[in-house]
Amino acid sequence: MCGIVGYIGKRQAYPIIINGLKRLEYRGYDSAGIVLWGNNQPILYKQKGKVSDLENSLNALNTEAYVGMGHTRWATHGEPNDVNAHPHMSMNGKFFLIHNGIIENYSRLQKRLKDRGYTFRSETDTEILVNLIEYVYLKGGIDAETAVRHALNKVIGAYGIVVFCVDEPDKLIAARKSSPLVIGIGKGEYFIASDATPIVEYTNSVIYLNDNDIAIIKRCELSLKTLGNEEQIPIVQTLDIEIGDIDKQGFDHFMLKEIFEQPRSIMDTLRGRIAPDNTDIRLGGLFAVMDKLTNARRIIIAACGTSWHAGLVGEYLLEDFARIPVEVEYASEFRYRNPIINQDDIVIAISQSGETADTLAAVRLAKEKGATVLGICNVVGSSIPRETDAGVYTHAGPEIGVASTKAFTAQVTVLTMMALILGHRRGHITTEMFNKMVEELRDVPNKIEKILQKNQEIKEIAAIYKEATNSIYLGRGYLFPVALEGALKIKEISYIHAEGYPAAEMKHGPIALIDENMPVVFIATKDKSYEKIVSNVQEVKARRGKIIAIVTEGDTTISSMADHVIEIPETMEFLGPLTTVVPLQLLSYHIAVMRGCNVDQPRNLAKSVTVE
Ligand code: G6P
Numbered sequence: 001m002c003g004i005v006g007y008i009g010k011r012q013a014y015p016i017i018i019n020g021l022k023r024l025e026y027r028g029y030d031s032a033g034i035v036l037w038g039n040n041q042p043i044l045y046k047q048k049g050k051v052s053d054l055e056n057s058l059n060a061l062n063t064e065a066y067v068g069m070g071h072t073r074w075a076t077h078g079e080p081n082d083v084n085a086h087p088h089m090s091m092n093g094k095f096f097l098i099h100n101g102i103i104e105n106y107s108r109l110q111k112r113l114k115d116r117g118y119t120f121r122s123e124t125d126t127e128i129l130v131n132l133i134e135y136v137y138l139k140g141g142i143d144a145e146t147a148v149r150h151a152l153n154k155v156i157g158a159y160g161i162v163v164f165c166v167d168e169p170d171k172l173i174a175a176r177k178s179s180p181l182v183i184g185i186g187k188g189e190y191f192i193a194s195d196a197t198p199i200v201e202y203t204n205s206v207i208y209l210n211d212n213d214i215a216i217i218k219r220c221e222l223s224l225k226t227l228g229n230e231e232q233i234p235i236v237q238t239l240d241i242e243i244g245d246i247d248k249q250g251f252d253h254f255m256l257k258e259i260f261e262q263p264r265s266i267m268d269t270l271r272g273r274i275a276p277d278n279t280d281i282r283l284g285g286l287f288a289v290m291d292k293l294t295n296a297r298r299i300i301i302a303a304c305g306t307s308w309h310a311g312l313v314g315e316y317l318l319e320d321f322a323r324i325p326v327e328v329e330y331a332s333e334f335r336y337r338n339p340i341i342n343q344d345d346i347v348i349a350i351s352q353s354g355e356t357a358d359t360l361a362a363v364r365l366a367k368e369k370g371a372t373v374l375g376i377c378n379v380v381g382s383s384i385p386r387e388t389d390a391g392v393y394t395h396a397g398p399e400i401g402v403a404s405t406k407a408f409t410a411q412v413t414v415l416t417m418m419a420l421i422l423g424h425r426r427g428h429i430t431t432e433m434f435n436k437m438v439e440e441l442r443d444v445p446n447k448i449e450k451i452l453q454k455n456q457e458i459k460e461i462a463a464i465y466k467e468a469t470n471s472i473y474l475g476r477g478y479l480f481p482v483a484l485e486g487a488l489k490i491k492e493i494s495y496i497h498a499e500g501y502p503a504a505e506m507k508h509g510p511i512a513l514i515d516e517n518m519p520v521v522f523i524a525t526k527d528k529s530y531e532k533i534v535s536n537v538q539e540v541k542a543r544r545g546k547i548i549a550i551v552t553e554g555d556t557t558i559s560s561m562a563d564h565v566i567e568i569p570e571t572m573e574f575l576g577p578l579t580t581v582v583p584l585q586l587l588s589y590h591i592a593v594m595r596g597c598n599v600d601q602p603r604n605l606a607k608s609v610t611v612e
Contacts, residue, residue, distance in 0.1 A: 001076075001610045002086070002100040003027040004181065005198050006069035006162040006172050008219055009189020014063035016191070017070040020198025021051040023246060026254070026400045027194065027608055028074025029601045031085035034058075035096045036065035037169045042096060046071075046085035066219075069162045069172065069192070071098040074606040077106070078123030087164075088127040090134035091118055095144070095165050097130035100194055101158035101179040102611045109154065129155065133163065144168045145216050145225075148175060152214070152227055158357065158611060160209075162192055171218045175227075176209040179610045180355050180383060183207045183215060183222065185236065190217045195379065195608070196239050197246050197398060204239040208381050240380050245397045253599045255401030255493070259585045260452055263445035265396040265406040266578070269413040270442065278438040279431075281417045289346075289390045292372050293418075294425045296324050296346045300339075300371075302331040302362035303350040304609065306404035306488065310376075310411035311350050312481035313577045317415055320574065321423030331358035332612065334365070341369035348374045350415075352399055352407035353608040354382025361612065363387050376414050378407050392418070401600045402607045403492045405585045408485065409448075412577050416441060419574075440572045444579065447569040451582045454566060458583055461548060461564045462590030465519050468496050472510055472545075473584075474503035475523035476533050478576045482523050486584035493602045494592035503529075503536040516544040521587070522562070523580045526552040527573040537561050548587075550580050 003024025007013040017034055025032075032054045033046025043065070047054055051072055071086035078084035086098045103109070106125035109132055114120075118131050132154065137147035144165035152159075152175055160179035162172055174181055174192050184191035184199035184206050191199045192215075196206060209215060212227045215234075224232040251257035258265075274281050286293060299318060301311035308330060315326040329339070331349070335358060341347065347366035351359045354377035363384055366373045375384045375391035378399065385391050394410035420437055423429035429437070465471070471490060475483035480502045487500035501510055503522065514520065520540045524533045537558055540547055547562040552570045559565045566583045592599045 001028055001074045001179070001606050001608060002194065003072040004069070004098050004100055004160060004162055004192065004194040006174065006192035007189070008067040008172050008217055009186060010066065010219070011189065012063070013065045013068035016202070017068055018051065018055050020193060021070045021072050023197040024194060025051050025072050026402055026601060028072050028606050030073050030075050030080030031082070032070065032072045033085040033087050034068060034070035035087040035164060036063060036068035037164065038062065038065035042166055044087060044089060044096065046087065047082045048080050048085065067164070067169065067172065069096070069098050069164060076102050076611055077125045083122045084124050086126060088122065088124065088130045090130045092134060092138070094137060094167065095130050095134045095163060097126060097133070097161055097163050099126040099129065100160040100610060101177070103129055103155055103159065104157035105155065129159070129161070137165070145173055145214070148173050149214060149227055149229060160194055171216055173214065173216055174209065175214040177211050178357060178360070181209040183209065183217065185222070188220050190222060192217065196241060200239055200241050200246065201243045205236050206239055207234045207236055208386070237381055241398055246400060253401065253589070255403055255405060255589055255599050258399055258401050258406045259582065259589065261397065262406050262409050262582065263449045263452075265410055266413050266445050266448070268395045268397065269410045271395070273417060274438055274442060278435045278442065281421050281438060283392050283417060283421065285392045286374070286390055286418070289372055289374065293346055294422060296344065298342070298345050299324050299326045300341070300345055300347045300366070301326060301328045301350060302334050302347060302359060302366070304331050304356050304358055306408045306485060307350040307352060307359070307411060309481045309485040309488065310408050310415065312484070313412050313478065314348070314350070314415035314419070316478050316481070317419035317574060318422065321419040321429055322426055323428050324422065329362070331356065331362040335361040341366055341371050343370035345371040346374060347371045348376060349384050349388060350376045350411055351384050352378045352404055352411070354379045354384040355608050355610050357610050357612045360384055360387070376411055378410065402602055402605050403489055403588070408581065409578050416574065437572065437574070440575060444571065444575055447571055447579050448582055451568050451579060454583065455586055458566060458586045459590045461566070462587055462594060465548070466591050466594040468519050470513065471496055471498045471519045471521065472506070472513065473498060473500040473521045473523070474506055474536060476503045476529035477527060478573060479523040479525070479527070479580055482577050482580050482584065485581055486521060486523065486588070489585055489588035490591065492605060493588055493599050494595050494597055495603070496591065503533050506536060507539065511539065511543070514540055514543040514545040516546070518545045520545045520547055521584070522547060522549040522558070523584070524549050524551055524558050525568065525576055525580060526555065526570065527576060534558060550583050
């Protein structure tokens with residue numbers, strides 16, 4: 001969701017904030033704004049559009065200041081326009097505030113403020129909060145920090161906020177509940193942001209705020225308290241990302257860079273976890289729960305979006321090899337439908353960002369019910385890894401493209417390792433087989449390398465289908481979740497309507513859609529369902545659908561029927577999701593670029609969905 005950057009220190013705040021906003025723009029990108037404390041007065045600029053639009057309007061203006069904050073928005077309350085953009089100023093001009101999250105009891109608070117004479121310019125919940133803080137401040141004759149604390153105690157909802165008070169311009173006040181905030185520590189300066197990407201070029205010492213924390217940040221001093229005014233000892237952590245990780249490195253888009261990074265990112269996920277002779281896999285983050293996991297009677301996986309698709313692959317893997325029943329839940333449904341969770345259940349939350357509101361809520365619910373909760377997350381230090389009992393980091397590196405690619409393959413890699421460990425420990429996979437499977441897993445990056453060489457070929461197919469308005473993705477077994485993921489990828493970035501289905505299920509509905517204008521993408525590599533999927537290909541061909549098939553190198557049967565084939569190297573069946581998804585990512589990417597879509601920042605989407 002929204003991106004937040006704040007700075008206080010000895011340098012010019014403006015370039016730090018504007019560059020930080022550009023780095024955070026992947027989180028939200030419908031409007032942007034900044035407030036600076038220059039020459040003893042606040043300078044506020046905000047407008048609809050990209051951070052670069054904001055920057056262009058500011059080019060000729062004086063931006064000299066040593067403290068300030070900026071925001072890039074993903075609209076929740078109120079359409080994207082100049083007035084609704086953050087920062088918001090309180091009615092009497094005492095406070096400025098930037099906010100990521102949602103104030104749920106906004107209408108009650110607004111009514112009370114209106115009764116006390118407050119008027120509002122925007123349609124946002126954020127403006128209500130900044131006015132509430134001002135009201136409490138002026139009425140109580142208290143300092144800014146106390147006013148923020150009192151106001152937040154009246155708020156129901158989620159927030160990561162930074163507050164600036166014109167009467168106390170030597171400080172920024174930051175607070176969090178359910179929306180992430182991280183503070184970078186420099187020498188005589190502090191950086192505040194909703195994730196580490198704007199901070200990493202200045203410092204790698206950071207403090208992650210916990211829920212209900214308030215930080216009072218001055219140039220040379222930081223104090224941390226709870227909403228209940230108890231002093232906290234800040235825990236300083238070291239960032240594990242580098243500045244090179246968040247650049248495009250010569251690629252036209254982050255998404256393309258991230259697709260091409262997959263051989264390396266999968267290797268990073270495997271690194272240090274597989275014995276050189278393939279006889280062992282060790283996931284350090286699970287050591288403490290390994291016995292519980294091995295003896296689990298049931299595993300529940302909760303996730304959203306692409307991570308949910310990874311979870312579905314996880315179900316197939318874990319049931320196939322570990323023979324433990326697995327249920328895969330949309331986190332948003334799980335949290336509200338009164339699910340049955342037993343104390344001996346293992347709940348696995350999968351999340352790239354580690355911040356998705358629904359997944360985090362599922363974690364909390366599962367913990368409350370006494371289950372053992374594990375996380376599979378990419379962003380180190382994010383909320384889910386901090387709240388789970390144990391877990392595994394995917395180590396895919398920062399993923400900036402809103403449509404997830406390398407995070408998915410990293411998640412599936414972790415789930416594959418877990419399934420192999422459990423399958424072996426539970427005696428369903430022989431040692432000989434285990435070693436062979438591990439060897440094959442290690443070879444996946446080489447195979448993806450070969451698939452990436454087909455980029456041009458895939459681009460040519462994309463050119464033929466770039467005007468499509470609908471499409472169907474079909475797969476069976478391990479490749480069914482890949483069909484879902486392929487369909488999601490094309491929807492997200494090219495706005496082509498797409499449906500993913502288990503191939504055999506097609507005849508129970510989607511087949512009605514097939515005519516000579518319908519592209520149907522089959523994920524049909526050689527596995528135990530191959531013969532069956534050949535029949536499904538025939539069914540589509542008989543209705544003149546246009547067939548694009550991902551097949552195993554040397555395939556002749558489907559190749560003779562399909563309009564286009566993309567051949568990929570053979571692999572063991574359980575590794576199919578890791579290889580077959582790559583051509584689908586490339587296909588979506590090229591189609592979206594050819595349609596002139598903003599690939600890295602698709603309309604209406606956000607990278608990290610911190611509201612429910
Ligand atoms: C958003 C993103 C998706 C992502 C989903 C879950 O919708 O646009 O790409 O899969 O959130 O995010 P998570 O960080 O929990 O994996």
